[in-house]
Amino acid sequence: MKSLVEQKVLALNGDEAVAYAAKQADVDVVAAYPITPQTIIVERFSEYVANGEVETAFICTESEHSALTACLAASLTGARTFTASASAGLALMHEMLFVTSGCRAPVVMAIANRALSAPINIHGDQSDTMAQRDSGWIQIYAENAQEVYDSVIQAFRIAEHPDVLLPVMVCLDGFQLSHSVENVNVFPDEIVKKFVEVRRFPKVLTHEGKLALLKLDPENPMTMGPLAFPNYYFEFKRQQEEAMKNALEVIRQVHDEYARISGRNYGDGLLDYYYLEDAEIAAVCLGSTAGTVKTVVDELRAEGVKAGLLRIRTLRPLPFEGIQKALENVKAIAVMDRSMSFGGYGGAVFHEVRHALYDYDKHPFTVNYIYGLGGRDTSPMQIREIYRDLQEILEKNRVETPIRYVGLRE
Amino acid sequence: MQIEEWKFTAKDIAEKTDLFMSGHRACAGCAPATVMRLILKAVRGPTIVTMATGCMEVVSTIYPYTSWALPWLHTAFENAAANASGIEAAIKIMRKKGRIKDEHVDVIAIAGDGGTYDIGIQALSGAVERGHDFLFVLYDNEAYMNTGIQRSGGTPLGASTTTSPAGEVIPGKLEAKKPIADIIVAHEIPYVATASPYYWRNLITKVRKGLEVEGPAFLHVFAPCPRGWRSDPAKSIELSRLAVETCVFPLWECISGEYKLSSPSKVIAMAPQKKKPVKEYLAVQGRFRHLFTPKYEKLLDEIQRITDQKWQKLLKKCGIA
Numbered sequence: 001m002k003s004l005v006e007q008k009v010l011a012l013n014g015d016e017a018v019a020y021a022a023k024q025a026d027v028d029v030v031a032a033y034p035i036t037p038q039t040i041i042v043e044r045f046s047e048y049v050a051n052g053e054v055e056t057a058f059i060c061t062e063s064e065h066s067a068l069t070a071c072l073a074a075s076l077t078g079a080r081t082f083t084a085s086a087s088a089g090l091a092l093m094h095e096m097l098f099v100t101s102g103c104r105a106p107v108v109m110a111i112a113n114r115a116l117s118a119p120i121n122i123h124g125d126q127s128d129t130m131a132q133r134d135s136g137w138i139q140i141y142a143e144n145a146q147e148v149y150d151s152v153i154q155a156f157r158i159a160e161h162p163d164v165l166l167p168v169m170v171c172l173d174g175f176q177l178s179h180s181v182e183n184v185n186v187f188p189d190e191i192v193k194k195f196v197e198v199r200r201f202p203k204v205l206t207h208e209g210k211l212a213l214l215k216l217d218p219e220n221p222m223t224m225g226p227l228a229f230p231n232y233y234f235e236f237k238r239q240q241e242e243a244m245k246n247a248l249e250v251i252r253q254v255h256d257e258y259a260r261i262s263g264r265n266y267g268d269g270l271l272d273y274y275y276l277e278d279a280e281i282a283a284v285c286l287g288s289t290a291g292t293v294k295t296v297v298d299e300l301r302a303e304g305v306k307a308g309l310l311r312i313r314t315l316r317p318l319p320f321e322g323i324q325k326a327l328e329n330v331k332a333i334a335v336m337d338r339s340m341s342f343g344g345y346g347g348a349v350f351h352e353v354r355h356a357l358y359d360y361d362k363h364p365f366t367v368n369y370i371y372g373l374g375g376r377d378t379s380p381m382q383i384r385e386i387y388r389d390l391q392e393i394l395e396k397n398r399v400e401t402p403i404r405y406v407g408l409r410e
Numbered sequence: 411m412q413i414e415e416w417k418f419t420a421k422d423i424a425e426k427t428d429l430f431m432s433g434h435r436a437c438a439g440c441a442p443a444t445v446m447r448l449i450l451k452a453v454r455g456p457t458i459v460t461m462a463t464g465c466m467e468v469v470s471t472i473y474p475y476t477s478w479a480l481p482w483l484h485t486a487f488e489n490a491a492a493n494a495s496g497i498e499a500a501i502k503i504m505r506k507k508g509r510i511k512d513e514h515v516d517v518i519a520i521a522g523d524g525g526t527y528d529i530g531i532q533a534l535s536g537a538v539e540r541g542h543d544f545l546f547v548l549y550d551n552e553a554y555m556n557t558g559i560q561r562s563g564g565t566p567l568g569a570s571t572t573t574s575p576a577g578e579v580i581p582g583k584l585e586a587k588k589p590i591a592d593i594i595v596a597h598e599i600p601y602v603a604t605a606s607p608y609y610w611r612n613l614i615t616k617v618r619k620g621l622e623v624e625g626p627a628f629l630h631v632f633a634p635c636p637r638g639w640r641s642d643p644a645k646s647i648e649l650s651r652l653a654v655e656t657c658v659f660p661l662w663e664c665i666s667g668e669y670k671l672s673s674p675s676k677v678i679a680m681a682p683q684k685k686k687p688v689k690e691y692l693a694v695q696g697r698f699r700h701l702f703t704p705k706y707e708k709l710l711d712e713i714q715r716i717t718d719q720k721w722q723k724l725l726k727k728c729g730i731a
Binding site for chain 1: 458467473475478479481482488497503507
């Protein structure tokens with residue numbers, strides 16, 4: 001695909017790519033609290049504010065709980081808002097994640113994925129965001145710094161879309177993406193500004209019977225965040241689920257529209273397919289690991305092995321039918337999880353993928369590989385072994401160990 | 411610093427539209443509900459209210475009903491001040507960017523004692539340190555009444571609550587009330603004051619001052635709860651007066667660090683014979699009933715002693731005595 005506009009190449013790490021995208025997206029309020037490996041994002045953004053490069057109110061809060069609260073309140077007041085966090089910070093936001101999605105506030109948040117304590121560990125894995133996958137936030141996992149930049153810009157359009165109105169998390173692997181410098185193609189400011197548009201608001205009926213824009217506005221008083229008893233609560237939750245369903249289509253549309261301008265696409269915006277058409281064995285993974293897996297797939301293909309990869313870019317909403325379709329003809333699948341679901345028989349991504357395959361006549365072999373916890377490296381050699389395992393499963397026609405750990409001292 | 415004082419008559423207040431409307435489900439004799447109504451009588455223009463989880467939130471916004479005739483937001487328990495931070499910052503920047511009408515919007519955060527003394531103190535301390543322009547109103551009914559009368563950092567010494575019950579060996583709450591208003595004064599913000607709904611004129615004046623000042627303002631409002639205090643629902647406003655007359659809850663202002671007694675308390679400072687014994691205040695509340703038994707009556711003297719000591723300390727801060 002060819003780009004419609006001229007882009008310049010900047011050497012940015014993932015965190016800087018986030019900050020740059022947020023700067024160009026004309027954010028009104030950023031409220032944040034520092035935490036490794038996200039800190040560079042708020043540092044860079046503070047510099048933009050200090051140098052007058054953005055028209056943004058920057059609130060340096062006393063905790064992540066207040067950071068997300070302030071973003072939520074600002075968002076409901078009509079501001080475009082952005083924050084960033086990781087690990088313990090995201091865990092501290094847990095309560096407010098649900099309130100944010102429940103209030104239908106389109107806050108965008110970047111997460112530099114990091115392990116959860118204890119023991120304390122600042123390095124990358126996806127335990128933090130996996131633990132929040134039922135919080136009502138859209139979750140997009142990026143493979144490289146370029147995708148991080150592109151995804152943050154897309155996130156505002158997705159979150160603020162009137163059919164969606166849900167908060168979005170853009171997840172980038174801690175250190176692998178947050179701290180590694182890559183060449184990133186960036187748009188001129190005005191292109192991004194045009195793409196993200198000025199925030200739109202749906203019209204709702206107020207308690208006074210007036211049609212008004214959905215925001216806190218002294219001219220049109222509205223009560224937000226009320227108490228709902230059993231007679232109404234359930235309907236609120238059902239509407240959130242409907243918004244998630246709508247998001248599947250909106251994410252795809254926004255991705256395609258962006259791809260036409262940028263010349264870059266990530267599968268269909270939900271799933272990224274790599275040599276799956278005729279693959280007999282395939283891995284499924286999220287995030288930066290996909291880069292390594294793709295290299296191994298290239299090698300295997302050169303050797304005549306029918307290997308493929310499905311990268312789940314959007315985990316929430318889960319592209320359920322897309323996963324079924326993508327893995328339709330694959331005979332053995334290795335699902336890779338960079339987090340634990342303690343006591344849950346495999347990791348979260350494994351649950352999702354196996355779940356998607358259940359309705360399906362052909363039940364391919366599925367195995368789960370837990371890898372890279374607390375920042376442990378996963379090498380191309382180890383990925384190769386995973387594909388070798390899949391070949392062996394096909395040869396033996398059975399799975400002996402369904403849940404496996406990569407590069408672990410046992 | 412001089413804060414312009416709003417001159418108003420009782421008629422002005424009576425004629426002013428209620429922004430906290432009737433139909434809410436507060437209990438009979440609920441002083442916090444009266445406090446809500448009085449606070450909003452002081453509103454001077456476009457205003458957004460945000461509230462912590464608590465009695466006043468749950469009784470006034472049962473979907474699809476609301477008692478609030480102005481924009482109102484609740485998100486959680488511990489974060490009323492963080493809500494206010496976000497709203498205030500959003501209004502400021504959007505005015506600057508021309509996204510909304512360029513006019514000032516007052517922001518009022520309201521929380522109970524749980525949402526202020528305890529779970530809310532971090533967000534409150536952070537917000538006032540950052541200097542957001544908002545008024546934080548604490549309505550203090552001295553326990554977690556919404557969840558069924560559990561002790562908070564604002565519950566007074568000797569009070570029996572469901573988590574500090576007066577028993578055979580323990581005479582109710584063993585700890586004194588946290589000096590929350592002084593803690594906020596220590597943040598060196600422009601305006602801190604205490605108020606009581608019996609002195610409604612004084613209360614409204616203080617709310618208005620809190621709105622007038624630029625930067626954070628904090629108002630600590632005494633708010634009897636007949637359910638939790640085991641007091642006569644008809645006597646909530648009388649209790650609001652007794653608390654001031656016994657110096658259990660003196661009324662003062664602190665403008666830019668300068669403490670000043672408000673007239674109902676100043677009258678007592680000038681004529682100490684007017685100061686009523688604490689017993690009079692405690693005796694009409696069931697939560698202190700056990701203090702009037704031989705086993706625990708010594709605590710009555712202790713409460714009187716501590717009240718006097720705190721009063722003397724306040725007088726000193728106000729340059730009296």
